[in-house]
Amino acid sequence: MRDRRIERWLNNLDAKGYIIGKTKGGHWSVEHPKHPKRRVIAPSTSSDHRSFLNSRAQVRRTLPTPELKAGKTR
Numbered sequence: 001m002r003d004r005r006i007e008r009w010l011n012n013l014d015a016k017g018y019i020i021g022k023t024k025g026g027h028w029s030v031e032h033p034k035h036p037k038r039r040v041i042a043p044s045t046s047s048d049h050r051s052f053l054n055s056r057a058q059v060r061r062t063l064p065t066p067e068l069k070a071g072k073t074r
Contacts, residue, residue: 003046009056010042018063032063 010028014020019031028042040062042055 003043003052005052006042006044006046006055009052013059030059030063035063038062 006028010020010030013030017033019029019033021029021031022044023029023041026044028044030040030042031038040055040059042059043051046052
């Protein structure tokens with residue numbers, strides 16, 4: 001089952017210029033053009049509500065940009 005929160009979040013990141021892709025295992029890959037060697041892997045289906053929150057926090061920490069530091073990802 002798809003998690004609509006993850007889909008909305010990834011669409012929002014895509015609109016902000018992030019590179020979104022799929023891994024061979026079906027997970028989502030998130031990169032930013034300013035940080036080409038940094039990548040965050042997010043689940044395509046979440047097992048619990050924390051996986052979405054953890055993925056969002058990991059992108060904020062690993063791929064810092066001004067709009068994410070300001071908390072404008074919602």
